[in-house]
Amino acid sequence: MKRALHNHLTTRFAAAIRPNQQQHYIALRSFHAPPAMPLNILIVGAGIAGPAFAILMQRAVPQTKITVVERHPSLRVAGQQIDLKFQGIEIVQRMGLMETIKSHCVEETGVETLDAQGKPMALFGVNPAGQQRPALTSEHEIMRGDLVRVLYEASLEQRRALKEQQDEVGDVVYEFGKTIPELVESDEGVDVTFTDESRERYDLVVGADGQWSRTRRLAFGQEASDAAFHSLGIHGAYFSVPRIEGEAGNAKVFSASKRRMLFSRTSNRPVTQFLLYTMSDADKLKNSYRQSIEDQREAFAEAFRGIGWQDQRIVNGLQTAEDFYAHELGQIKLKQLCTGRVALLGDAGYCPTPFTGLGVTGCLTGAYVLAGELARHGNDVNSALKAFDIAVRPGVEEIQTLNIKLGLMFPSSRLGVWMLRIAAWAMSKLDQLTWRPRSEEQQVEKWELPEYRELKLQDESILNSQCSV
Ligand SMILES: Cc1cc2nc3c(=O)[nH]c(=O)nc-3n(C[C@H](O)[C@H](O)[C@H](O)COP(=O)(O)OP(=O)(O)OC[C@H]3O[C@@H](n4cnc5c(N)ncnc54)[C@H](O)[C@@H]3O)c2cc1C
CATH class of the missing domain: 3.50.50.60 (FAD/NAD(P)-binding domain)
Incomplete structure (x- = not known):
């Protein structure tokens, strides 16, 4: 390269x-x-x-x-x-x-939301660059x-x-x-x-x-x-575990009561990444960041034990993964x-x-x-x-x-989780029925970058090209 x-x-x-x-x-x-x-x-x-x-x-x-x-x-x-x-x-x-x-870029093909047994319930495809659909996977991951x-x-x-x-x-x-x-x-x-x-x-x-x-x-x-620092009231942990047979392609989202949510992402890689988010146990998790990494692992293990789906794999993984990283999510x-x-x-x-x-x-x-x-x-x-x-x-x-009210994504009761899953299913169906690729002119309107000729980026004779390494 x-x-x-x-x-x-x-x-x-x-x-x-x-x-x-x-x-x-x-x-x-x-x-x-x-x-x-x-x-x-x-x-x-x-x-x-x-x-x-x-x-x-x-x-x-x-x-x-x-x-x-x-x-x-x-x-x-x-x-x-x-x-x-x-x-x-x-x-x-x-x-x-x-x-x-x-x-x-990794080859993630979309996102599935899972039911209580961990079976796929709704599927969202890839979000093409410059366009907006209710998907987690974008074209360049x-x-x-x-x-x-x-x-x-x-x-x-x-x-x-x-x-x-x-x-x-x-x-x-x-x-x-x-x-x-x-x-x-x-x-x-x-x-x-x-x-x-x-x-x-x-x-x-x-x-x-x-x-x-x-x-x-x-x-x-x-x-x-x-x-x-403006906290979102969400605590997150990230780590990888070895991939198991059949895992590939789509990311998976599993919601659970007590304001917890899991993502798993494998795509074309030999490991599966787990992303854990919770809006519960804030004090315990906050305290753990001031302690050792082992304390942080244990605090997250306690918060996610018994969550269902792959809880044993998740709890074992977060206690041993070398790339474990946890933090309180907030905007600066x-x-x-x-x-x-x-x-x-x-x-x-x-x-x-x-x-x-x-x-x-x-x-x-x-x-x-x-x-x-x-x-x-x-x-x-x-x-x-x-x-x-x-x-x-x-x-x-x-x-x-x-763009979303984050609290709605973290229900505390089982009924709330069930309603969230149904809402995701309905959204995915609506998306599949109504979504059409947009032309360049119809793409999501975004803030336009200022032009700086001084950066010498626009001049093709100097550097502006695609390099394949
Ligand atoms: C280890 C790690 C893992 C991450 N994992 C994820 C993830 O899984 N998902 C996600 O969405 N985002 C993750 N992030 C955050 C993500 O990289 C950033 O949100 C985003 O890309 C912004 O990048 P940045 O360059 O501003 O900061 P960062 O990517 O955070 O880079 C900051 C760099 O500064 C270094 N640094 C920190 N303090 C000092 C200091 N006092 N002196 C010198 N160097 C210092 C850090 O070691 C790091 O290399 C992670 C960040 C880090 C550091």
């Missing part, structure tokens, strides 16, 4: 400066004149938002010096299936990464780890390709097992102290360190950071995503929760707008951050909109 991506990018940059295109390229370069002194940027977190921003920023202003610090000792590739939708699709297409991402890896490798390959083509190139460097205990703002920049006690001054710090962002806490203060809402010379991207600034299915789209949108505004404003970081905050807001509001 690395080699192919490298070749693709190198060829693209070579094409960009072929003699017959030089005039256009020079015109573009002067139009997007790089700042007198290239920016020195620190990105905190090598998840999805961090590497995506590194790619876009370096492509727009190759002289930028970018350091990404990741707390984990290596690339953190855990996590289950996540989806890429709407503006997110447009951005990866413009970045030239769509084919690579497609080659990693990818494992979190695969997307993190694609973006990380693309950022490094792009750096190599740029270095082969141009003399004045900055850098993209990843440093693992490192975080930031301290940030101090001054007129000249942000002074950062790292866990290894090294210090450095940056023109900009970008917090892309997830829902529980330390950057947010350090820059906005503990109180504002805590107040930004801040009036501003920037303070001083610190900006927040992705879950750190505007986590929408998995219930909107738009977390990845939010990461890419934020990365795209922030890089666009920085490239447009050159060395003027303060103006760029102000413009970013305003430009990205409609996109943030859109990804955080919850």
